[in-house]
Amino acid sequence: MNYCIKELPEKERPRERLKEVGVRNLTDKELLSIVLKTGTKEKNVNELSLELLKRYELNELKDITWNDLKRLKGIGEVKAMELVASIELGKRVYLRDDKKLKKMENATTIWEGMKYLLIGLKQEHFYCLYFNTKQELIKKKLIYIGTINSATTHTREIFKEAYLVSASSIVCIHNHPSNDVTPSKADILFTNHLIRTGEIQGIPVVDHIIIGEKSYYSFYEHKDILNL
Numbered sequence: 001m002n003y004c005i006k007e008l009p010e011k012e013r014p015r016e017r018l019k020e021v022g023v024r025n026l027t028d029k030e031l032l033s034i035v036l037k038t039g040t041k042e043k044n045v046n047e048l049s050l051e052l053l054k055r056y057e058l059n060e061l062k063d064i065t066w067n068d069l070k071r072l073k074g075i076g077e078v079k080a081m082e083l084v085a086s087i088e089l090g091k092r093v094y095l096r097d098d099k100k101l102k103k104m105e106n107a108t109t110i111w112e113g114m115k116y117l118l119i120g121l122k123q124e125h126f127y128c129l130y131f132n133t134k135q136e137l138i139k140k141k142l143i144y145i146g147t148i149n150s151a152t153t154h155t156r157e158i159f160k161e162a163y164l165v166s167a168s169s170i171v172c173i174h175n176h177p178s179n180d181v182t183p184s185k186a187d188i189l190f191t192n193h194l195i196r197t198g199e200i201q202g203i204p205v206v207d208h209i210i211i212g213e214k215s216y217y218s219f220y221e222h223k224d225i226l227n228l
Helices: 014-021 028-036 045-055 059-061 066-070 077-095 105-120 151-164 185-201
Strands: 127-132 137-146 169-175 207-209 216-218
Touching: 014 028, 028 045, 028 077, 028 137, 059 077, 066 077, 105 127, 105 169, 105 207, 105 216, 137 151, 151 169, 151 185, 169 185, 185 207
Parallel strands: 169 207
Antiparallel strands: 127 137, 127 169, 207 216
16 A cells, blocks of 8 residues: 555645645655655655655756666655656746747856757757857757767758858757866867858858856857957
C-alpha cells in the first residue's frame, strides 16, 4: 500500500493548498508532491518529496534523467518518467517562441531571454539570432553542437540562413558547459572571422555572447579583445 495525498491531513494536502493559495505560493516540496502523487509504505508523498530535495538541489533537477530518479527508493519507473516529462514540458513552455516578435536591444536582454536555452547543457551549443531593422528577433537557429572544427562550414550556414529570413543583423550565442564565460582563443578567432565576413556580406554580426547561468560575456562590450 502507498500513502497518497488524500491520506494526509486536509491542511497538508498540496492540491488543497493549491486551490487555497494558488500555485505560485506552494513550496518546492508541495509542487513535487502533486507530481509524484503517492508515497511508499514507509513514507507519505510529502516525505518522499522532501527526501528527493535533500538529495538534489532544485536546479539540479533540470538535468536529471529518469534512470537517476528511479534509483531513489520510493520512485519507480513510472514516477521517474512522469517527473522528467514534467520538467521537460516546463522547459519547452518557457522557451516556446511567442508569435509576437521579441525586441532585444542589448546583451543583457539577450542573455535573460536565451540563457534557459543553454544552461545545464554538457556540450557547447552555438546558436544564431537573426534580427530585423527594429532589432526584433526573427528567428533563432542552432548552427552546431560541440567545439568549432570547421569555421568555413559554420560561417556559410550562418549567412545562408540570414539571407533566407532577410535578416538585417546577427547575434551569435553559445554556452560554456563549465559556466566560465571567459572567451577561449578559438572563440576570439572565430568572432573576428564572423565580424569580417558580416562586413563583406552586408549583414553585420553585432555581438557574440557567451552564456552562463549567472553571467555572460559580450564581445561587443569588450571590443578591445578583438583584432579588428
